Every structure is written in structure tokens, then in C-alpha cells.
Amino acid sequence: GVLLFSIIFSFSGITFNGDSVRLLNVAEASHNSDSGYRYSSSIRKKINKLGKKPIKELKIPILIGVSEDDLSDTWGDARSNGRSHEGIDIIAPRGAYIVSPTDAVVTRVGKGGLGGIYVYTANPGGEQFYYAHLDKVAPGIKSGVVLKQGDLIGFVGNTGNASATIPHLHLGIYKRGASNPFPRLTKEFSTEERLKYLTVIVEILKKEQKKKK
Numbered sequence: 085g086v087l088l089f090s091i092i093f094s095f096s097g098i099t100f101n102g103d104s105v106r107l108l109n110v111a112e113a114s115h116n117s118d119s120g121y122r123y124s125s126s127i128r129k130k131i132n133k134l135g136k137k138p139i140k141e142l143k144i145p146i147l148i149g150v151s152e153d154d155l156s157d158t159w160g161d162a163r164s165n166g167r168s169h170e171g172i173d174i175i176a177p178r179g180a181y182i183v184s185p186t187d188a189v190v191t192r193v194g195k196g197g198l199g200g201i202y203v204y205t206a207n208p209g210g211e212q213f214y215y216a217h218l219d220k221v222a223p224g225i226k227s228g229v230v231l232k233q234g235d236l237i238g239f240v241g242n243t244g245n246a247s248a249t250i251p252h253l254h255l256g257i258y259k260r261g262a263s264n265p266f267p268r269l270t271k272e273f274s275t276e277e278r279l280k281y282l283t284v285i286v287e288i289l290k291k292e293q294k295k296k297k
Contacts, residue, residue, distance in 0.1 A: 123191065123206075127228050130189045131206040138209025138259070139186050143233075143271045145215070145255060146240065147181040147278060147285075150174060157266040171214065171256035172266045178251040180240040181285060182215055182222075183233075183273075190229040190237075193221055199254065200243025205231065214256035217246040223292045234273070234281035236288060 123131065144150050158172050188205035191212070195201045199216035203225060207213050219241025231237070242251045257265045273281070 124228075127189060127191065127206075130228070130230055131191075134187055134189065134206065134208045136209060138207070138211050140268060141270045142185045142265070142268045143273055144174070144269050145182055145185045145237075146174060146176045146253065147183045147234070147273060147281060149180050150176050151272060152270065155266065155269060157264070171216075171254050171262070172264070172269075174253040174255060176240045176251060176253060178219060178240055178242070180251075181282075182218065182237045182240060182253055183281060184231040184235050184237055185213075186233055188213065188231040190225055190227055190231065193226055195243070198245040200246060201238070201241065202244075203237050205237070210259050212258040214254070214258065216254040216256070217241055217243050217252060219243065219251070223288055234277060234284075236281075236285050 144152070144155070155172070155174065184205065186207050188207045190203060191206050192204040193202070199214070201218040201221060202214065202216040203218065203221060205213045205215075215237055217240075218238040221238045222236040225237060240251045240253050242249055246252065246254070255265050257263050257268075
């Protein structure tokens with residue numbers, strides 16, 4: 085399994101840069117309640133199809149390279165300007181695949197501020213997931229795109245105010261305010277799921293490379 089994963093990463097151009105793992109003190113953007121955010125009617129229809137019940141037990145949104153034992157609960161840690169950390173930082177190699185842990189709808193994609201390159205998704209049960217400090221967003225990811233579990237969102241980086249830290253994903257979960265993702269990240273993708281999703285990702289990246297030639 086490890087050899088196959090290595091071959092796929094090599095083929096798709098992803099390299100792990102050997103950054104050492106250490107505890108981070110990363111300032112993150114604070115977020116207001118998402119209850120006042122308005123979606124277009126077309127996006128709202130897609131969101132409504134996700135269902136009313138949130139998925140309590142989530143799979144780690146890094147497809148390869150992070151296990152449950154690698155996670156640290158950084159929720160509530162002190163941040164600059166008197167803020168507290170509204171999420172967790174998942175340390176992973178630069179370029180590691182960030183995938184959706186649930187079916188979802190992309191609601192916002194942007195760049196700037198403390199989060200650097202970021203993606204917001206609407207998720208089941210009226211929740212909103214926030215993925216920040218990305219190295220780059222995956223091809224085709226834009227507002228209104230419907231995601232299935234395991235679909236590629238982007239690649240781990242350290243953009244925004246994380247530029248002085250090692251690469252990691254900041255994951256935030258919101259529904260009328262922020263909640264701690266850490267207790268809910270209880271699962272890893274199985275080997276079968278990883279192979280399935282990696283096959284799709286490689287095809288996406290191959291097509292993207294052809295467009296650039």
C-alpha cells in the first residue's frame with residue numbers, strides 16, 4: 085500500500101518536503117456566525133439536498149499522511165489581538181490532498197487576510213466548513229460546485245498569516261458560531277477509499293497538466 089501511494093504521489097507531482105512536526109501557535113481569522121450569510125437560490129437548492137442532520141463523526145480531510153494520532157486539539161488556544169483559535173490545525177506535508185469529509189457544496193473561494201487561500205463549504209445539517217492556509221485550490225473548485233465525500237478541495241500550504249509556520253490545514257466548523265472539530269475527527273479514509281479517490285485525483289491533475297501544455 086505504501087509503495088502504491090508513493091507511486092501515485094510521484095506521478096501526480098506531489099512531493100513531501102520533510103518538514104519537522106512541532107506545535108503551532110498560528111493566528112487565525114475569527115468568524116462571526118454564519119446565520120446571516122445569504123446564498124443564491126441555485127446554491128441554496130443544492131445545499132438543501134445535503135440533508136438536515138450533521139455528520140457527527142468525520143473523516144480526517146487529509147487523504148494521505150495524517151492519522152488520528154497525529155491530531156492535536158488546538159481549539160481555544162490564544163491567538164494575536166486577544167483572539168482564541170476557532171478550529172484546529174492539522175499538520176501535513178505541503179501539497180497533501182485536502183478532500184471533503186462529507187458531501188458538500190462550495191460556497192466561497194478566496195485569497196487574502198489571515199486565512200490566505202481558503203475555501204468554504206456548506207455541509208449537512210446547516211454546517212459550514214472552513215479550509216484555510218491552502219497552497220492552492222484544486223482545479224474546478226468554485227462557488228456552487230457540488231462535492232461528494234473524498235472530492236479534492238485543495239492542497240495543504242501555509243498562506244496568509246501562517247507563512248512563518250510549517251504547512252498545515254486550518255479547519256473550522258460553523259453553525260450559529262464556531263464549534264470544535266477535534267472530537268469529531270474520529271476516522272481515517274480506508275485503503276480502498278484512498279485508492280478510489282486518488283485515482284480520480286490523478287485524472288484531474290493529468291487533465292490540468294495537459295491544459296497548461
